[in-house]
Amino acid sequence: MDPERIDPTHLPPEAIGDCEMERPHPADEPIEPPAPKRNAKHLLDSMRNAIDRLQKDQTANGDLKILERTLRELRHAFKVFRPYRRRRKVTVFGSARTKPDHPDYQTAVKLGREMAGHGWMVITGAGGGIMEAGHVGAGPDASMGLNIMLPFEQSSNHIIEGDPKLVTMKYFFTRKLMFVKECSAVVCCPGGFGTLDEAMETLTLMQTGKQALLPLVLLDSPGDDYWADLGSFIDKQLLKGGMISPEDTSLYMITDSVEEAIDEVLNFYRVYHSMRYVRDQLVIRLTRPLSAKTMETIQSQYADIVVKGGFCQCQALPEEASEPDLAGLPRLTFQFDRRNLGRLRQLINEINSDEETE
Missing domain, CATH: 3.40.50.450 (Rossmann fold)
Known part of the structure; x- marks a missing residue:
């Protein structure tokens, strides 16, 4: 089967990876550009800077061996996958x-x-x-x-x-x-x-x-x-x-x-597709829009995981412009508390129980 063929199991490359919370940068590290500007060049420059700092920090030879082997293994694995x-x-x-x-x-x-x-x-x-x-x-x-x-x-x-x-x-x-x-x-x-x-x-x-x-x-x-x-x-x-x-x-x-x-x-993956964070918003990509009935249920029963505001159905956000394969998917966005992941899983189950309407 052609791995690039678009079929019901299609997963755009941009959907690969995690959507973990951002963490504060260590005080002694240079602040990297904001996420929308962090293209391949910025990321590679950041990696080169990290390598330069290893020499400056006089990193032990054994530690360098671990880093070198780790980078080689991951590079090869990324290439294979x-x-x-x-x-x-x-x-x-x-x-x-x-x-x-x-x-x-x-x-x-x-x-x-x-x-x-x-x-x-x-x-x-x-x-x-x-x-x-x-x-x-x-x-x-x-x-x-x-x-x-x-x-x-x-x-x-x-x-x-x-x-x-x-x-x-x-x-x-x-x-x-x-x-x-x-x-x-x-x-x-x-x-x-x-x-x-x-x-x-x-x-x-x-x-x-x-x-x-x-x-x-x-x-x-x-x-x-x-x-x-x-x-x-x-x-x-x-x-x-x-x-x-x-x-x-x-x-x-x-x-x-x-x-x-x-x-x-x-x-x-019946209705849910994937997710990511855009600033303080959790963006859930959907395979189709949710019914008014399901939206009403979500608004009333899952308000406990929303920091402020509510749930909103919308199209792709401007910050997602680098993900063209996902641009056509509808979104469910809200300010998630980033703590109650079990409840978030229950929300996904609710999304997937949505009955398609005409």
């Missing part, structure tokens, strides 16, 4: 030790096959077990891999090995960045410490606003309770203990049904 930026992708996490005859493996195969059938690509860690299963289901053309250099376990599976869509990385942090940066959904099958880390980090990034909201599905095989047990722990210890808000449980879904997992992913 660039031709496929228009295709929505699901990242699949899970154990490298799961055998082909295990129900979890078969569940991941079915998931990969169904998502590829909907035009999506499947990203995994490129190893064996669940990672291999996701690629087996998706097939070579719809598979992308982010391998990690380890002294054990992690060789590329037979589906992705030798494929130009495979990236091998040294650092876990660069690999995890690419997993969430390049995908439109995350599905976690049962796994070990690494899988738990990946699931919880994805959840943390969304809860803190460091990652644009996306569907996060914790998928058990039919009748299993691996993730169900985690859900019980979260409810008993985190929620009951006041460590998270009730709305935070809206940031993920636990199911033992592949069909429910796929519905959760696809329905997330």
